[in-house]
Amino acid sequence: MDAIHGASFLTAQSLAVALLTLVVVAGIGLITTVQHPPFPSNSPPRLSGLPLLGRIDTLTKPWEMFQRGLAASRTGNFSFNLGQYQVVGISSDAARDTFFTNPHFAPGAGYGVIFGEGRDDELRSQNEKIAMPKIRSLMTTERLEPAIPQMMADVNARLDEFGSSGSVNPFHAIQKIVFQLTIRKIGCDEIADDPKLRTQVLNVVEVTDNGHALATFLFPWLPLPKVLRKIWSSVTMYRIVRRVVRDREATGRRGKDALQMLLDNGDSVQSIVEFIFGGLFAGLGNSGGTSAWLLCHLAAHPEWMARVRAELAQLGAKYAPAEDRQAPLAKQLLSVPMEGWESGVPTLELCVRETLRMYLQAPMMRKNMSRDQIVIDKDEVVAPGAVMLFYSGAVMMNPEIYKDPEVWDPTRYLPDRAEDKSGQHVWVGWGCGKHPCRGMRFAKLEQSIIAAFFVTRFEYDLLDSEGRKVVEPPRPGPRGFQLTKQPEFYLNYRAV
Numbered sequence: 001m002d003a004i005h006g007a008s009f010l011t012a013q014s015l016a017v018a019l020l021t022l023v024v025v026a027g028i029g030l031i032t033t034v035q036h037p038p039f040p041s042n043s044p045p046r047l048s049g050l051p052l053l054g055r056i057d058t059l060t061k062p063w064e065m066f067q068r069g070l071a072a073s074r075t076g077n078f079s080f081n082l083g084q085y086q087v088v089g090i091s092s093d094a095a096r097d098t099f100f101t102n103p104h105f106a107p108g109a110g111y112g113v114i115f116g117e118g119r120d121d122e123l124r125s126q127n128e129k130i131a132m133p134k135i136r137s138l139m140t141t142e143r144l145e146p147a148i149p150q151m152m153a154d155v156n157a158r159l160d161e162f163g164s165s166g167s168v169n170p171f172h173a174i175q176k177i178v179f180q181l182t183i184r185k186i187g188c189d190e191i192a193d194d195p196k197l198r199t200q201v202l203n204v205v206e207v208t209d210n211g212h213a214l215a216t217f218l219f220p221w222l223p224l225p226k227v228l229r230k231i232w233s234s235v236t237m238y239r240i241v242r243r244v245v246r247d248r249e250a251t252g253r254r255g256k257d258a259l260q261m262l263l264d265n266g267d268s269v270q271s272i273v274e275f276i277f278g279g280l281f282a283g284l285g286n287s288g289g290t291s292a293w294l295l296c297h298l299a300a301h302p303e304w305m306a307r308v309r310a311e312l313a314q315l316g317a318k319y320a321p322a323e324d325r326q327a328p329l330a331k332q333l334l335s336v337p338m339e340g341w342e343s344g345v346p347t348l349e350l351c352v353r354e355t356l357r358m359y360l361q362a363p364m365m366r367k368n369m370s371r372d373q374i375v376i377d378k379d380e381v382v383a384p385g386a387v388m389l390f391y392s393g394a395v396m397m398n399p400e401i402y403k404d405p406e407v408w409d410p411t412r413y414l415p416d417r418a419e420d421k422s423g424q425h426v427w428v429g430w431g432c433g434k435h436p437c438r439g440m441r442f443a444k445l446e447q448s449i450i451a452a453f454f455v456t457r458f459e460y461d462l463l464d465s466e467g468r469k470v471v472e473p474p475r476p477g478p479r480g481f482q483l484t485k486q487p488e489f490y491l492n493y494r495a496v
Contacts, residue, residue, distance in 0.1 A: 037084075037086065037383075039079055039086060039383065040373055040381050040383050042379050042380060042381050043079045043086075043088065043380065043381060043382075043383065044073060044075060044077035044078050044079045044088055044089075044090075044376075044377075044380045045072065045073050045074070045075070045077075045078050045079065046078070046079050046080065047068065047069045047072055047073075047078050047079065047080040047089075048080075049080055049081055049082075053081075053083060053218070054080060054081030054082045054083060055080040055081065055082055055087070056082065056083075056217075056218075058080075058082050058087070058114075058389070059082075059114065059217055059481070060480075061480075062363045062389075062391070062478075062480055062481065063361070063363075063391060063393065063478035063480075066089055066363070066389065066391045066394070069089045070089070070091055070394070075092055075377060075378075075380060076090070076091040076092035076095070076377075077089065077090045077091065077092055077095050077376065077377055077380055082113070082387070083217065083218065085113055085385075085386070085387050086383055086385070086386040086387070087386065087387045087388070087389055088376070088382050088386055088387070088388050088389070089388075089389045089390070090376060090377075090388055090389070090390050091390070091391075091394045091395075092376075092377045093423065093424060094376065094377040094378070095376040095377040095380070096390065096395070096424070096425050097424055097425060097433075098374065098375075098376045098377070099364075099366055099376070099388055099390050099433075100425050100428075100431075100432050100433030100434065100435065101433040101434055102374060102434070103434055104368055104369050104370040104374060105366035105367065105368060105369070105374075105388060105434075106128065106366060106367050106369045107128070107364075107365060107366055107435055108127070108128040109366075109367035109369060110364075110365030110366045110367040110387050110388065111365045111481075112367075113365065113367065113387050114217065114365060114481050115217075115481075127271075127274065130271075131275055131278065132438060134258075134261070134262065134265070134275065135279075135438040135439060136438060137261065138185065138186065138258055138261070138439075138442070139438065139439065139440075139441045139442060141338070144338060144441065144442065144445065145337070145338045146256075147184075147185065148336075148337065148338045148341065148445070148449075149334075150184065151181055151184075151445065151446065151449055152333070152334055152449060152453070154177070154180050154181055154184065154192070155177055155181070155449055155450055155453050156330070156334075156453055156457075158173075158176065158177045158180065159177075159453060159454065159457055159458075162458075162493065163495075164494065164495040165493060165494040165495065166492075166493065167463065167490040167491065167492045167493070168490065168491055168493070169488065169489065169490055169491075170291075170292035170295050170296060170489065170490075170491050171288075171289065171292045171486035171487075171489070174288060174291045174292040174295065174450065175284060175288040175289075175292065176198075176202070177291075177450055178283060178284060178287045178288040178291055178446060178450070179198065179201075179202050179205075179280070179283075179284060179288070180192050180198060181446045181450075182279060182280060182283035182284065182287070182446070183198065183201065183276070183280065184257065185257075185258065185279075185442055186258050186275070186276055186279030186280070186283070186439075187201075187241075187257070187258060187259060187276045187279070187280075188241075188244055188255060188257045188258070188259035188260075189255055189256075189257050190244045190247075190255075191240065191244070197240065200236070200240070201237065201240065201280075203233075204233040204234075204236050204237050205233075205277070205280050205281070205284065207229050207230065207233040208230050208233045208234065208277070234273070234277075237273050237276070237277070238269060238270065238273050241259075241269055241272055241273050241276070242269045244259065245259070245263065245269055245272075248260075248263075258275075258276075259272065262275065279439065282437075282439060283439065283443065286356075286360065286437075286443065287443045287446055287447055289359050289476070289486065290352065290355050290356055290359050290360070290447060291446075291447050291450050291451065292486065293355050293358070293359050293473075293476060294351060294352060294355045294447065294451055295451065295454060295455075295460075295491060296462050296470075296473045296489055296491075297351070297354075297355055297408045297473065298351065298451070298455060299460055299461060299462035299470075299491065300408075300462055300470065300471060300472050300473055301408065304347075304351060304410065305455065307347050308345075308347055308348050308351060308451070308455060309329075309455060309456065311344075311345055311346075311347045311348060312329060312333065312345070312348075312452050312455070312456055313329055314344075315333065315336055315340055315344045315345060316329050316332030316333050316335075316336065317332065318340065318344070319332070319335045319336045319337065319340055320332035320333075320335045321335060328456075328496075329456045330453055330456045330457045333452055333453065333456065338445070341445055341448050341449060341452075342441075342444070342445070345448055345452070347410075348448055348451060348452065349444070349448070350410035350411075350413055350414075351410050351451075352444070352447050352448070352451075353410070353413055353420070353427075353429065354408055354409065354410040354412070354413070355408070356429035356430075357396045357397075357402070357405075357420075357427065357429060358396075358397075358405075358406075358408060358475050358476055359476045360392055360396065360428075360429050360479075361391070361392055361393030361396060361397060361476065361477065361478045361479055362391070362392055362393075362478075362479040362480075363389060363390070363391055363392075363479075363480070363481060364389070364390045364391070364392060364428075365387060365388065365389060366387070366388040366390075367385070367386070367387050367388070368382050368383065368384055368385060368386050368387075368388070370384060371384050372384060376388075391478070392428050392429075393478055395425070395426045395427075395428065396426075396427065396428065396429070398426075401419060401422055401423065401426050402419050403417075403419065406475050408475075430443075456496075457495060457496065458491075458493040458494065458495055458496060459493065459494055459496055460491045460492060460493035460494070461491070461492045462489060462490075462491060462492075463489070463490045463491075463492050464488070464489065464490075465488035465489075465490075467490075470489065473489065474487070
């Protein structure tokens, strides 16, 4: 009995020692993490925050924090601490121009701060530079054009699964289609063709994205549950890709996908996994939500739905062979080449552009990788190693730039209004300056193809979670640093 009590005492004592050690280590790490270097005297006005931690609401409610900073600044720019980092929030015209055009401002290093990876600046910047030529290669006409038939086949195969009628949540259903198109483009055919692997990898991406949290930022070196899930997801993805690579090596089979390009380039499995993750986060975070919201807005605006369908009818008639001229429009569209999808749907492009303006209200980050202070506006500067924060909604939802910004109105881009050209960097849906979206060409193609086949194959209404018809969907609202949880809307469809 004494031995049992002794063992219990030792167990409790060991646990207490372990917890005390963890608290001490965490405290030392926190103090090290949040040491604040002094701001330059000519930094933008300071926004106060919590002792040591600074404005940690940047991680939890970035848009609300950004608005507070703007309200406290006369210049449109402001400074604050986030842990150990100096951050400069910007909105003025001059600062925005510097944000997008200065070559020393690195996006990867900026986002690395938010995701608890800020100590790997040089590595992240180097990886970013290595990845860019690969992405550019995948976006060439030589690689995109042959992929169009498969893209259309994938979209139609998933729409076939809908059946002749029913209801779907577009933010789930369309996201799965976007995922398949994206993983085929920046990953491999083996995953894209296997429903179980697609589900598994999509779950991996979602778990990894949900691994970013306040605690992860403050204690990136602690084995927190979300960190462990993120690590396990990365390991799972590594094993999936490694299995595909080994199978190709064993059989001698060569693919025509991105994986084969990367293997021929001599990339390791680890670097391939990192490349795929980056592409998936970008694709799902933007194209998935945009495609779903586009279908919602078209359902709520029958006049634009009619215009889009009329445009698609002209497109199908232009490219369909003679034997398909009387076929359903969805079949005629199967003959449309990449040229048609890129230049033959201007009305649909207006709708996509307006949807992007309203949906892409997201924080953008840059980090000053130079050793010098950089002037952003008049005498205001950003210190070396400091991070810049810009919220796209500050311009994309600005009533001084866009009339009635909360109204979905594609006519705002027509030549007689051209609100998106009223100033420098006032429409940033595809990025701009030194860092435009490298996958923009593919994203535009997949968004157009998904919308085209959905609206030509189905008549549908937009319903809320109670099954009531929605006349006007609410605007998406500001996004944070993770894949945004979307509202419960349903498309009640019936095949035509």
